[in-house]
Amino acid sequence: MAEPRPHGGRTTQEAARPLPEHVTTPLLSLITARSMDEDYAHVAQKRAAAGLEPAPGRPRPHWTSIAAIALLGVMAAVVAAQTDRQAPVDELSRAALIEQIERRSDTLDALQGQVGELTQSNAETAVTSTRTQGQLDDIQTRLRRVELVTGFSAARGPGVRLTVENRPDVDVNDEIRDEDLAFLVDGLFAAGAEAIAVNDQRINLLGGIRNTLRAIHVNGRPVNPPYVISAIGDPQTLQARLLQTSQGQEWFNRVNFYGFVYEAENVDDIRLPAARERVLRDVIELNADPDGVQDGGGSAP
Numbered sequence: 168m169a170e171p172r173p174h175g176g177r178t179t180q181e182a183a184r185p186l187p188e189h190v191t192t193p194l195l196s197l198i199t200a201r202s203m204d205e206d207y208a209h210v211a212q213k214r215a216a217a218g219l220e221p222a223p224g225r226p227r228p229h230w231t232s233i234a235a236i237a238l239l240g241v242m243a244a245v246v247a248a249q250t251d252r253q254a255p256v257d258e259l260s261r262a263a264l265i266e267q268i269e270r271r272s273d274t275l276d277a278l279q280g281q282v283g284e285l286t287q288s289n290a291e292t293a294v295t296s297t298r299t300q301g302q303l304d305d306i307q308t309r310l311r312r313v314e315l316v317t318g319f320s321a322a323r324g325p326g327v328r329l330t331v332e333n334r335p336d337v338d339v340n341d342e343i344r345d346e347d348l349a350f351l352v353d354g355l356f357a358a359g360a361e362a363i364a365v366n367d368q369r370i371n372l373l374g375g376i377r378n379t380l381r382a383i384h385v386n387g388r389p390v391n392p393p394y395v396i397s398a399i400g401d402p403q404t405l406q407a408r409l410l411q412t413s414q415g416q417e418w419f420n421r422v423n424f425y426g427f428v429y430e431a432e433n434v435d436d437i438r439l440p441a442a443r444e445r446v447l448r449d450v451i452e453l454n455a456d457p458d459g460v461q462d463g464g465g466s467a468p
Contacts, residue, residue, distance in 0.1 A: 318371025318442035322362035324399045326437045327406055332393035334426040341425045345378040347418070348394060352376065354415030358408035360398040362439050366390040367397075369442035386442060393428075402433035 311320065329351070333342050352363055352370055363370045365385045370376075374386035382389045398405065409415040422429050 318362065318369040318374070321441045322399050322437075322439045324361070324437060325402050325433070325435050326360065326397065326399040327402055328432050328434050328437065329396040329398070330393050330428075330430045331396065332428040334428055337426075339381070342381065343383070343392065343394065343425075343427060345376045345383050347421050347425075347427070348383065348396070349376045350414045350418040350421065351396060354409050354412045354418055355396070355398045355400075355405070357412040357414055358400070358405055360400040360405060362399045364397050364439045366395055367440060369440055371442040374442055397434075397437050397439060399437050399439060402435075406431055406433075 331343060331348070331351070348365060352365070355363055365376065368374075368385035368388055368390060370385070377384045377387075379389075383394075384390070410419065421427065
């Protein structure tokens with residue numbers, strides 16, 4: 168009967184066999200010994216090649232190799248120690264860098280939000296500006312229209328020019344008077360005239376046509392015959408519409424009855440000056456109809 172093998176199937180002799188030297192020798196000592204053996208073997212080969220006897224006794228270790236190995240070990244130990252000491256610092260630096268990145272990301276998000284708000288605000292401002300500009304343009308158009316109608320700005324455009332004069336050898340009582348010109352001016356405004364002047368005196372709301380004895384005054388200034396009435400408007404329809412107004416019909420009735428000389432022509436370009444500025448008190452006093460002054464109307468609509 169076979170005897171059992173102790174130690175996992177190995178015999179006692181096999182268990183008692185010594186282990187190889189490279190297994191039991193420390194790694195650093197093994198590297199040093201082998202390095203020195205290689206150095207001595209190299210020296211022995213050089214002595215044999217030179218015909219010299221090999222050095223007696225056991226080879227001595229090469230102190231340069233020992234010093235290099237020792238220095239290498241010291242450097243490795245220093246690097247390991249520095250690595251261990253630097254690890255917390257690197258970790259703190261990494262944490263600080265991550266914190267800085269997160270903070271910068273928050274700042275970037277805030278700036279992007281501000282950019283969005285400013286973009287929306289700019290769009291709203293542009294819309295408001297466009298609307299305001301449209302309102303301003305409308306106001307300016309209305310202002311120019313009011314200035315044109317009231318006579319406080321110069322006017323230019325196509326229209327008609329009417330020349331009115333007394334007939335030759337006219338009697339004093341049959342001469343053209345302020346009320347005759349007032350019917351003509353009011354009829355032209357009713358027919359669509361935008362601006363009217365009598366002998367370059369602009370008709371406006373603060374002016375009018377008045378008689379002082381035999382002299383006719385427009386805006387307080389005397390005018391003499393022939394009376395030239397310039398009216399800016401559509402030359403294709405202005406004269407025809409004048410005949411359709413009640414004031415125009417009254418004017419032509421007077422032309423036929425008193426024999427006024429009347430000529431009309433269409434003009435492509437008429438330029439009218441602005442009415443002179445007048446103090447409102449002067450206008451009120453003028454309209455008070457003092458002695459010798461008759462109110463003839465003829466104001467702008």
